[in-house]
Amino acid sequence: xxxxxxxxxxxxxxxxxxxxxxxxxxxxxxxxxxxxxxxxxxxxxxxxxxxxxxxxxxxxxxxxxxxxxxxxxxxxxxxxxxxxxxxxxxxxxxxxxxxxxxxxxxxxxxxxxxxxxxxxxxxxxxxxxxxxxxxxxxxxxxxxxxxxxxxxxxxxxxxxxxxxxxxxxx
Numbered sequence: 001x002x003x004x005x006x007x008x009x010x011x012x013x014x015x016x017x018x019x020x021x022x023x024x025x026x027x028x029x030x031x032x033x034x035x036x037x038x039x040x041x042x043x044x045x046x047x048x049x050x051x052x053x054x055x056x057x058x059x060x061x062x063x064x065x066x067x068x069x070x071x072x073x074x075x076x077x078x079x080x081x082x083x084x085x086x087x088x089x090x091x092x093x094x095x096x097x098x099x100x101x102x103x104x105x106x107x108x109x110x111x112x113x114x115x116x117x118x119x120x121x122x123x124x125x126x127x128x129x130x131x132x133x134x135x136x137x138x139x140x141x142x143x144x145x146x147x148x149x150x151x152x153x154x155x156x157x158x159x160x161x162x163x164x165x166x167x168x169x170x
Contacts, residue, residue, distance in 0.1 A: 005053050007046070007085040015083075016064055016126040017041045018072045034064065034126055045125050048074075049085045057090035057117035058109065064128040072124035080119060081105050082127035090117055102147040103154060110158045 016034035037045070045061070052059035052074060060080025062070070070078075084105055095111035097104045109119060148164075155162040 001088060004088055005050060005085065006088055006091070007049060007083070010082040010127070010129060012130045013082050014064075014128050014130050015042065015045070015061070016067075016128075017045075018124050018126075034067065037125070041125075045083075045122070048122065049083070052120040053085060053087050056120040057087050058112050059085045059120040060122070061125045061127045062121050062123045064126040067123055067126035070123040073122075074120045075123055076118045076120055077113070078119070078121040078123075079106075080109065080121045082129065083125075084108075100150040100153055102150040106162075107154060107157075110154065110161060114158065114161075 015037050017037040019033035019035045049059050056076075058080070059074075061083040062075075062078060063081055066079075086108075090112070091108070094115045094117070095108040097108060099111075100107050113119065151162075151164050155164045
């Protein structure tokens with residue numbers, strides 16, 4: 001990348017935005033509502049992502065699962081996946097995407113956070129993937145054993161922040 005900023009999007013990304021008709025995205029039943037974003041919403045997301053990089057070394061979008069845990073807006077020190085944006089001047093000094101083969105987004109985020117670079121994550125927007133319906137990790141050519149080994153590497157490199165637990169994938 002020859003620019004100062006980089007935004008990486010997952011190849012099977014599905015974006016959502018909080019439903020502004022319901023105020024802060026929360027309906028009368030107390031549940032948050034997400035909707036498919038309009039083109040103007042997506043354009044606004046990328047403008048906001050870029051502006052976050054004026055203050056933060058990395059920024060992203062919350063996962064759909066768990067998005068309801070915060071009010072809409074930008075929050076620091078949160079998990080970001082599927083939509084990842086970086087100031088490459090900082091990234092190149094402190095982290096690499098090829099340090100682990102799997103969970104590399106988590107590895108880069110942890111490297112930057114532990115080097116003192118806070119992130120900014122949107123909870124007005126949310127993202128998830130569609131690949132699970134077409135076979136998930138295995139269909140994508142990923143090996144779960146190798147992915148689990150990389151999880152152990154993350155736990156070893158960041159013992160204060162990463163705990164490995166076994167869970168059944170659907």
